Amino acid sequence: xTATSLRSPQGAGRTGxxxxxxxxxxxxxxxxxxxxxxxxxxxxxxxxxxxxxxxKIQGGAGFFxxxxxxxxxxxxxxxxALVIATPIAIGVALFISHFAPRQLAAGLGYxxxxxxxxxxxxxxxxxxxxxxxxxxxxxxxxxGNLGWLPILQGPASATGKTILxxxxxxxxxxxxxxxxxSREIFLQAPKLHEEAALALGATRWxxxxxxxxxxxxxxxxxxxxxxxxxxxxxxxxxxxxxxxxALTASLIQSGNQTIAAEIALNFPEASGLxxxxxxxxxxxxxxxxLCVNMIARxxxxxxxxxxxxx
Amino acid sequence: xxxxxxxxxxxxxxxxAGALALTACGSDNATGTTPAGNQTSAxxxxxxxxxxxxxxxxxAAMDAWKTSFSAANQGAxxxxxxxxxxxxxxxxxxxxxxxxxxxxxxxxxxxxxxxDKCGADGAINIPVYISPIAVAFNLPGVTELKLxxxxxxxxxxxxxxxxxxxxxxxxxxxxxxxxxKVTPVNRSDDSGTTSNFTDYLAAAAPEVWTDKAAGIWPxxxxxxxxxxxxxxxxxxxxxxxxxxxxxxxxxxxKLGVAQIKVGDSFTKISADAAAKAVDAGKPVDGRPANxxxxxxxxKTTASGAYPVxxxxxxxxxxxxxxxxxxxxxxxxxxxxxxxxxQKAAADSAxxxxxxxxxxxxxxxxxxxxxxxS
Numbered sequence: 001x002t003a004t005s006l007r008s009p010q011g012a013g014r015t016g017x018x019x020x021x022x023x024x025x026x027x028x029x030x031x032x033x034x035x036x037x038x039x040x041x042x043x044x045x046x047x048x049x050x051x052x053x054x055x056k057i058q059g060g061a062g063f064f065x066x067x068x069x070x071x072x073x074x075x076x077x078x079x080x081a082l083v084i085a086t087p088i089a090i091g092v093a094l095f096i097s098h099f100a101p102r103q104l105a106a107g108l109g110y111x112x113x114x115x116x117x118x119x120x121x122x123x124x125x126x127x128x129x130x131x132x133x134x135x136x137x138x139x140x141x142x143x144g145n146l147g148w149l150p151i152l153q154g155p156a157s158a159t160g161k162t163i164l165x166x167x168x169x170x171x172x173x174x175x176x177x178x179x180x181x182s183r184e185i186f187l188q189a190p191k192l193h194e195e196a197a198l199a200l201g202a203t204r205w206x207x208x209x210x211x212x213x214x215x216x217x218x219x220x221x222x223x224x225x226x227x228x229x230x231x232x233x234x235x236x237x238x239x240x241x242x243x244x245x246a247l248t249a250s251l252i253q254s255g256n257q258t259i260a261a262e263i264a265l266n267f268p269e270a271s272g273l274x275x276x277x278x279x280x281x282x283x284x285x286x287x288x289x290l291c292v293n294m295i296a297r298x299x300x301x302x303x304x305x306x307x308x309x310x
Numbered sequence: 311x312x313x314x315x316x317x318x319x320x321x322x323x324x325x326x327a328g329a330l331a332l333t334a335c336g337s338d339n340a341t342g343t344t345p346a347g348n349q350t351s352a353x354x355x356x357x358x359x360x361x362x363x364x365x366x367x368x369x370a371a372m373d374a375w376k377t378s379f380s381a382a383n384q385g386a387x388x389x390x391x392x393x394x395x396x397x398x399x400x401x402x403x404x405x406x407x408x409x410x411x412x413x414x415x416x417x418x419x420x421x422x423x424x425x426d427k428c429g430a431d432g433a434i435n436i437p438v439y440i441s442p443i444a445v446a447f448n449l450p451g452v453t454e455l456k457l458x459x460x461x462x463x464x465x466x467x468x469x470x471x472x473x474x475x476x477x478x479x480x481x482x483x484x485x486x487x488x489x490x491k492v493t494p495v496n497r498s499d500d501s502g503t504t505s506n507f508t509d510y511l512a513a514a515a516p517e518v519w520t521d522k523a524a525g526i527w528p529x530x531x532x533x534x535x536x537x538x539x540x541x542x543x544x545x546x547x548x549x550x551x552x553x554x555x556x557x558x559x560x561x562x563x564k565l566g567v568a569q570i571k572v573g574d575s576f577t578k579i580s581a582d583a584a585a586k587a588v589d590a591g592k593p594v595d596g597r598p599a600n601x602x603x604x605x606x607x608x609k610t611t612a613s614g615a616y617p618v619x620x621x622x623x624x625x626x627x628x629x630x631x632x633x634x635x636x637x638x639x640x641x642x643x644x645x646x647x648x649x650x651x652q653k654a655a656a657d658s659a660x661x662x663x664x665x666x667x668x669x670x671x672x673x674x675x676x677x678x679x680x681x682x683s
Contacts, residue, residue, distance in 0.1 A: 133548045158493040159549045243534040254534045269500035271396025
C-alpha cells in the first residue's frame with residue numbers, strides 16, 4: 001500500500017493508475033449499458049402487446065387481464081417460499097454462528113452453500129418426479145381436515161403438482177442465499193454487546209434476542225429480499241413442478257402460474273404478437289424484481305449506522 | 311509455452327481428424343451403391359449448409375436426419391433450429407431460412423406472400439413426419455379401454471368425474487372400471503401435439519369440445535398439466551386415475567392406451583393406422599399441384615384409420631437462387647422422405663413412416679424444385 005503510494009508520482013505508476021481507473025470506469029459503464037439495453041429491448045419488444053387490441057392477446061381480454069393472474073401467482077409462490085425458508089434459514093444461520101462447535105460450523109456452512117450450487121432444473125426434476133408424488137397424501141389430509149380454510153380448500157390435486165409444492169421447492173432454493181447472508185451478519189454482531197448481555201445474566205437465547213437480532217435485522221431483511229428476487233425469477237423449477245392454470249385461491253389444487261414459467265413454457269413455439277406478449281410479461285417481472293432490489297438497497301442504507309462496516 | 315504445446319497437439323488432432331474423415335469418405339463411397347443409400351448418392355454431389363427453422367416436434371427426427379445426411383454427403387450439412395412452427399414459417403417467408411419445419415401447412419395468405427422470396431410458384435408443403443397421438447391412462451387393473459370422441463372430449467373438459475361413469479362403462483361392456491377420480495393431464499407448454507389433439511376433438515365432437523383447436527390448452531378448463539411429452543407421461547404414470555394425450559412413442563409400458571371409435575368399430579393405435587388416416591385426408595383446395603398439404607379428415611369412418619394424428623411438414627421454396635442450394639434442398643428432402651430417412655425418424659422419434667403412395671408424391675414434388683430464372 002505505502003510502496004504504491006510512494007511510487008505513484010513517477011511516470012510508470014501514473015500510467016498504470018490511468019489505465020486501471022479507465023478500465024474500472026469502462027466496466028462500470030458497461031454494466032449500466034447492458035442493463036439499459038435489456039430494459040430498452042423489453043420495452044420496444046413489448047409495445048406491440050401493450051398497444052394491441054384486447055381480443056388479439058391470448059385469452060382474448062387484453063394484456064392486463066392476461067398478466068395480473070400470473071403476477072399474483074408469482075407473488076404467491078415467492079411468499080410461500082419465503083414463509084418456509086426464512087425461519088429455517090435464520091435458525092441454521094444462528095446455529096452455525098453461535099451454537100455449533102467451530103469444526104461443525106465450517107462444515108455445515110459449506111454444505112448449505114453447496115445447496116446453492118445445484119442447478120435449478122435438478123430441483124425442478126426432483127420436485128416434479130419425487131416431491132409432488134410423495135406430498136399428495138398430505139394435501140388430501142389437509143383438504144379433509146383444514147378444508148374450511150380457503151387456501152386449503154379441496155379437492156386436493158391428485159398429482160400433487162400445486163403452487164404449494166412449487167413454493168416448497170423454491171424455499172429449498174432460496175434457503176442457501178438467506179442462510180449464508182444471515183450467517184455473515186450474525187458473525188459481525190458486536191462481541192462486546194454479546195458478552196455484556198451474558199455478563200448481566202442473560203441466557204444464550206436472551207443474548208441473541210437482545211444483542212444479535214436487533215443488530216442483524218436490516219441484514220436479515222436484505223437477505224430475505226435477495227431470496228425473494230431469486231424466488232420471483234425462478235423459471236425451470238416452477239415450469240417443471242407446477243401444474244399451471246387459472247388463478248386459484250386454494251394452494252393444494254392445481255392452478256396458478258408464474259411469469260417466468262409462463263415465458264419458458266410458451267416462448268419456444270410463440271410467434272408474432274404472442275412473442276411480444278411474453279416479452280411484456282418479462283418486462284413486468286423485470287420491474288417487480290427491480291423494485292424488490294431497490295427496496296432491499298433502501299433498507300440497507302437506512303440502517304447503515306448498524307452495519308458491520310463501522 | 312503451454313499455448314504452443316497445446317497448438318501442436320491441436321494440429322496433430324486436426325490432421326488425425328482429417329485422415330479419419332478421408333477414410334470415412336472412402337468407405338461411404340464404397341457403400342453408397344447399396345439400395346438404402348440410393349436417394350442421396352443418385353443426385354449430383356452436394357455441398358454447403360442448409361438452414362432450417364421450425365417445429366420442435368420434429369426435433370428428434372431432425373437430429374437423426376441431420377446426422378445421417380451429413381454422414382452420407384461429405385461437405386454438406388443441415389442446421390435446424392427448433393424455434394417453433396410459427397417462427398419457421400416466418401423465416402421461410404422472409405428468406406432467412408431455406409426450409410421450415412411446421413406442424414401446420416402454410417395458410418393461403420402465407421402461400422401468397424411466399425411468392426416474394428420463393429418465386430412465382432411460391433413455397434410448397436411436404437409432409438415428412440407423422441406421429442399418432444395416444445390417449446394414455448393409468449388405471450391399475452384396466453388394460454383395455456374403448457373411447458369415442460365425445461367421451462374423450464368430456465374427460466378432458468373435466469365433465470366426467472369418475473372412471474366408472476356410465477358414459478365410459480357403456481363403451482366398455484365387460485370391463486370392471488374402478489371408482490377412481492378422473493384426472494386429465496394436459497401439456498402446459500405450447501405444442502403441436504395439443505393443437506392436433508384439440509383439432510381432433512373440435513372436429514369429431516363439436517357438441518362437447520366448444521373451444522377452437524390451438525397449441526395452448528384452453529385456459530378456462532380445470533385440470534392438471536405438465537411440461538413436455540415426458541412431463542405429462544411421468545405425471546400420469548405417478549397418478550392413478552390420470553389420463554393424457556401424448557406421442558405414442560413416449561407412452562411408457564405401464565400406461566394403458568385407449569382405442570378410439572372410428573365409424574362403428576374401435577381402432578387400436580399403430581403406425582399403420584396413423585398412415586391410413588393421413589391417406590384418408592384430402593389435398594387442401596386451391597393449392598398448386600405439387601403442394602402436399604393434407605386436410606386431415608378427423609371424422610373419417612374408414613375402418614382401421616386412427617385419426618388422432620400429428621402431421622408435420624417441411625416447407626420449401628419451389629425456386630432457389632443458386633443451383634448449389636437447389637441440389638442441397640433436393641438431396642436432403644429426398645433423403646427425408648426416403649425409406650431410409652423415414653426409418654431413421656421412426657427409430658429415433660418413433661414416428662409413423664409415410665405411406666409409399668405419399669412418399670412417391672413427395673419425391674415428385676421435390677423434383678420440381680429448380681433454380682430461379
